[in-house]
Amino acid sequence: MTVVIVLSVAVSVILALLLSFASVALHVEEDPRVQDIVDMLPNQNCGLCGNPGCKAMAVSVLNEDSRLSQCKPGDQEMRESIRDYLNEHPDASGEYVKVKM
Numbered sequence: 001m002t003v004v005i006v007l008s009v010a011v012s013v014i015l016a017l018l019l020s021f022a023s024v025a026l027h028v029e030e031d032p033r034v035q036d037i038v039d040m041l042p043n044q045n046c047g048l049c050g051n052p053g054c055k056a057m058a059v060s061v062l063n064e065d066s067r068l069s070q071c072k073p074g075d076q077e078m079r080e081s082i083r084d085y086l087n088e089h090p091d092a093s094g095e096y097v098k099v100k101m
């Protein structure tokens with residue numbers, strides 16, 4: 001019985017260490033503009049824009065795949081805020097998004 005407990009604890013510690021290492025080694029740096037855009041969207045995660053949620057919509061806008069008008073709960077003020085934000089915030093290489101209204 002004691003051997004089983006010791007083995008369970010040892011396996012748990014090893015798996016925890018592996019997960020910890022993987023979270024550091026496989027960390028992907030996210031474009032900080034994604035969260036900024038999500039914060040400007042209505043955050044209803046309704047999917048009416050054709051994306052599975054507001055974060056996916058933000059990524060799609062950054063990739064120039066979606067129009068801001070696809071966000072049905074959003075209003076003109078929201079669209080102009082996001083456009084103005086993206087006109088002032090290029091990506092890491094200095095490229096600006098061509099915002100589709």
Ligand code: SF4
Pocket residue numbers: 041042043044045046047048049050051052053054057070071072073074
């Ligand atoms: S339509 Fe707007 S509120 Fe709904 S998921 Fe898309 S971006 Fe979010």
